[in-house]
Amino acid sequence: MTIKPMNKWGMDLPENTPIIIAGPCSAETEEQTIASCIGAQKAGAHILRAGIWKPRTSPGSFEGIGEEGLVWLRKAKKETGLPTTIEVASAQNVYTALSYGVDILWIGARTTVNPFVVQEIADALQGKDIPVLVKNPINPDVKLWVGAIKRLQNAGLTRIAAIHRGFDTLAQKNIYRNPPNWGLVSEFKKYLPAISIINDPSHIAGKRELLYTVARKALDLKVDGLMIESHITPDKAWSDPAQQVTSDELKHLLDSLLQKNTADHASDSGTALNSWRSEIDLLDNALIDLLAQRKEIVGNISSFKKKNNISIVQFERWKEMILNRLQTGKSQGLNEQLVEGIFDAIHQDSVRFQRKEQEAETDGEARGKGLEAGS
Ligand code: PEP
Numbered sequence: 001m002t003i004k005p006m007n008k009w010g011m012d013l014p015e016n017t018p019i020i021i022a023g024p025c026s027a028e029t030e031e032q033t034i035a036s037c038i039g040a041q042k043a044g045a046h047i048l049r050a051g052i053w054k055p056r057t058s059p060g061s062f063e064g065i066g067e068e069g070l071v072w073l074r075k076a077k078k079e080t081g082l083p084t085t086i087e088v089a090s091a092q093n094v095y096t097a098l099s100y101g102v103d104i105l106w107i108g109a110r111t112t113v114n115p116f117v118v119q120e121i122a123d124a125l126q127g128k129d130i131p132v133l134v135k136n137p138i139n140p141d142v143k144l145w146v147g148a149i150k151r152l153q154n155a156g157l158t159r160i161a162a163i164h165r166g167f168d169t170l171a172q173k174n175i176y177r178n179p180p181n182w183g184l185v186s187e188f189k190k191y192l193p194a195i196s197i198i199n200d201p202s203h204i205a206g207k208r209e210l211l212y213t214v215a216r217k218a219l220d221l222k223v224d225g226l227m228i229e230s231h232i233t234p235d236k237a238w239s240d241p242a243q244q245v246t247s248d249e250l251k252h253l254l255d256s257l258l259q260k261n262t263a264d265h266a267s268d269s270g271t272a273l274n275s276w277r278s279e280i281d282l283l284d285n286a287l288i289d290l291l292a293q294r295k296e297i298v299g300n301i302s303s304f305k306k307k308n309n310i311s312i313v314q315f316e317r318w319k320e321m322i323l324n325r326l327q328t329g330k331s332q333g334l335n336e337q338l339v340e341g342i343f344d345a346i347h348q349d350s351v352r353f354q355r356k357e358q359e360a361e362t363d364g365e366a367r368g369k370g371l372e373a374g375s
């Protein structure tokens with residue numbers, strides 16, 4: 001059975017425009033759900049989203065409003081005339097969602113990782129003609145993502161699309177909440193070329209300041225649509241406050257991204273510039289964090305060298321290190337003088353720091369001995 005691209009799902013979507021899914025991370029109250037959905041529509045959304053059951057890391061945090069939220073979402077659908085989509089994480093969620101007339105279901109990143117649950121959802125959908133969006137699994141395993149979609153295809157569904165929401169990373173510091181993996185997305189397309197791909201910059205970025213650059217990149221790579229979280233009062237949101245935007249911000253973002261606002265070029269480039277500057281700020285702070293982590297390790301090395309009577313400056317090690325850094329820098333297209341200058345400065349500071357640490361340790365020992373002698 002073939003997969004139908006998303007713009008052929010009979011939703012009356014404009015040709016050749018990215019499909020926009022927007023709305024709050026979670027339905028919280030009736031007023032917030034309806035107002036956020038109306039705002040999303042005004043900003044240009046074609047489909048409304050809201051989380052009803054939320055997968056949260058710790059019990060006790062807000063785990064979604066549950067079935068009651070489906071009544072509010074149904075009202076929002078009636079008010080706006082737009083289709084709605086929610087996350088389902090079990091067969092029971094599927095039955096409940098369908099009983100309230102939800103139009104599109106999505107499988108969340110924490111569910112895609114589990115073939116048992118995906119199969120349970122696929123079984124619940126057997127013979128039903130409903131579109132389903134499948135978020136990438138949290139770990140970068142393309143076959144798991146493809147496998148989840150195949151399970152839905154095997155259940156007879158033809159309207160299936162994928163959502164790229166970024167991946168968990170082992171790296172300690174990253175400016176993104178869930179870094180994107182554009183290479184994995186193109187690998188995914190090799191397995192399932194007909195399937196539409198939606199980008200979710202909200203869960204990739206984790207911060208509203210980074211939405212523009214992530215979405216820009218996705219659109220440049222010809223993504224079929226965007227899913228962006230928007231909220232009536234983002235800072236007061238019960239889940240994901242830092243990444244949600246107001247409807248005005250959403251409208252401005254979409255106008256800038258889709259170049260609708262041609263009369264207002266200055267503000268378009270203003271959005272881009274602000275977003276790039278925020279990205280630079282976050283990267284610079286990440287560099288400072290890394291330097292602080294490095295300094296801590298230098299402290300351990302310093303004590304070790306003192307205990308074992310090893311001199312602070314090890315010329316061979318320094319030579320080996322700088323050559324390695326220069327090579328790595330070159331492979332990333334960085335200027336040799338820049339890399340050399342930075343590591344020279346880091347190394348000099350490290351030597352200075354070790355000298356100071358060792359002097360302080362020696363002073364401490366001397367004082368200790370003095371006290372013993374005096375007692
Ligand atoms: C969400 O869309 O609110 C959500 C929980 O997404 P994800 O599964 O990508 O974490």
Ligand code: MN
Nearest residue numbers: 025229239240
């Ligand atoms: Mn969210």
